[in-house]
Amino acid sequence: MTAQREGTAPVGGPGPEGGPGRPTAVGRADSPLSRFPTRPRSPRRPRALAAGAVLLVSLFAVVLLSSSIGQFRTSPGDVLGSLGRVLFHGADTASTRVDATLWSIRFPRTALALLVGAALAVAGTVMQGVFANPLAEPSIIGVSSGASVGACLVIVLGLSASAPWLLPAGAFLGALLVTALVWALARAGGRAVVLTLVLTGIAINAVAGAATSFLVFLGDTGSREQIVFWQMGTLSNASWGGAGVMAAILLAGLAACLGLRGRLDVLALGDRSAAASGVDVERLRVVAILVVCLMTGTAVAFSGVISFVGLIVPHTLRLVVGPSHRYLVPLSALGGALLLGLADIAARTVIPFGDLPVGIFTALVGGPLFLVLLRRTLRRSGGTA
Numbered sequence: 001m002t003a004q005r006e007g008t009a010p011v012g013g014p015g016p017e018g019g020p021g022r023p024t025a026v027g028r029a030d031s032p033l034s035r036f037p038t039r040p041r042s043p044r045r046p047r048a049l050a051a052g053a054v055l056l057v058s059l060f061a062v063v064l065l066s067s068s069i070g071q072f073r074t075s076p077g078d079v080l081g082s083l084g085r086v087l088f089h090g091a092d093t094a095s096t097r098v099d100a101t102l103w104s105i106r107f108p109r110t111a112l113a114l115l116v117g118a119a120l121a122v123a124g125t126v127m128q129g130v131f132a133n134p135l136a137e138p139s140i141i142g143v144s145s146g147a148s149v150g151a152c153l154v155i156v157l158g159l160s161a162s163a164p165w166l167l168p169a170g171a172f173l174g175a176l177l178v179t180a181l182v183w184a185l186a187r188a189g190g191r192a193v194v195l196t197l198v199l200t201g202i203a204i205n206a207v208a209g210a211a212t213s214f215l216v217f218l219g220d221t222g223s224r225e226q227i228v229f230w231q232m233g234t235l236s237n238a239s240w241g242g243a244g245v246m247a248a249i250l251l252a253g254l255a256a257c258l259g260l261r262g263r264l265d266v267l268a269l270g271d272r273s274a275a276a277s278g279v280d281v282e283r284l285r286v287v288a289i290l291v292v293c294l295m296t297g298t299a300v301a302f303s304g305v306i307s308f309v310g311l312i313v314p315h316t317l318r319l320v321v322g323p324s325h326r327y328l329v330p331l332s333a334l335g336g337a338l339l340l341g342l343a344d345i346a347a348r349t350v351i352p353f354g355d356l357p358v359g360i361f362t363a364l365v366g367g368p369l370f371l372v373l374l375r376r377t378l379r380r381s382g383g384t385a
Contacts, residue, residue: 048327051320055334059114062341066110069348072101109238113344113358114337115246116235116303119253119295121336124310125328126257129264130288131194134318135374137311138296141201141289142178144307145208147300148231150174152215155223155230168242168301175297178208179289193271233306233359235344242302253295254333260288261325268323306359308366309336315373339365 064076082099085091093103123138131140138144154160154170186193186200216227263284266274271281296310313335314328321327343361350356 044322044324044327048321048331051317051331052334055331055338059334059338059341062338062345063110063114066113066341066345067102067106069345070101070106071353072097074098074101078102108240108243109235109344110341111240111243112238112246112302113235113340115243115250116299116306117309117336117338117340118333119246119250119299119336120306120309121313121332121339122250122254122257122329123292123295123299124336125314125325125332126260126264126288126292127310128314129267129325130285130292131198132268132270133194134315135311137308138292139205139307139310140198141292142182142204142208143175143293143296144300144305145205145212146178147171147175147297148305149178149208149211149215151230151301151304152212152219152227155226156215156219158223160226164237168245168298171301172297175293175300178204179293179297183286183289229357230304231359232357233304233362234355234357235303235347236355238302246298246302249295249298250333253291254329256287256291257325257329260284260291261329264288264325265323304357304359306340306362308362308370309339312366312369312373313339316369 064079067079068074068076078098079102082096082102085095086093086099086103091099094100120138123143124136127136127138127140128134130136148171150170150173151167153174154166159170160167182197182200182204185204186196188196212227212231216224219227263274263279266277266279267281267284269277274281274284299306314332317328317331317335321331339362340358343358343365346361347356347358348354
């Protein structure tokens, strides 16, 4: 029998009369392997791109609308004109009444709303990945309640009037200390498991709530009003300085979350499976929770306690683009910015010449939507989740 030349026979082809197939080299043009790309595209990618485009267009419209609304009437054309004069022609931000209003009041508030919403949504996405539960959010480990205690302490002591930066500083330090306390108490045998973290967070949240109530009791009438308004979420004290700090924290946190995206996907398989895949589960949780604490604590420090953004946005987007954090993290940033931007518009327009707490509207939207998502989850799991 004559030897065949290498790579001339079809792959897997049957021999004569049903005999064994003849070997061949891989890589011929008619090989079945050549019909498939080496890196197939994810079926979720077109959906993610479409969702990102919709969110970006909607976000641009919200920015124009939010900057146009206020006691001093302006139009979207005035907003675009002011942006062109200042950014491209170097005009003074106080050269006209329109420019002064936009650049000193409305633009900082709109920017802070978008940044805070993005930070809360990304933090919620990471928390849901860390706990492998789509109903988790940052407050589950005491970040928000710790920030409340820190901010209330600053208000009751009267420090916020003399140094306004002490309020966000106190809120951030409170969030950091309470999160560290939850993590320290939840550790057993050198590691912290999900159930222990959740139960410890519930207990510490209750203690922090009691501490906040005690501080409200100690404060005077002015302090109590400030605490109540701050706990419902407010953007009335927005400034370029606060927006700048929030932007830096958001960019750093977003970069860290994108770096963790692959390991968070593996963590969804369970701690044992993730460890078997080479993921250091304990280290991953520590880094992820620190990033969440940084973003949520800073957001709460500048805007007060705003609920449901970190819960609703990632859960809703997961229904659209799937569970991959490659898409969830950036899309959650856009979705959170859009949601809080819309809530801020509602806060300034529902009552004429009024400025309602923005947390009211996120709760009004998030509460019913959370119930819908919860019922959907229960139906899928047979009523056991």
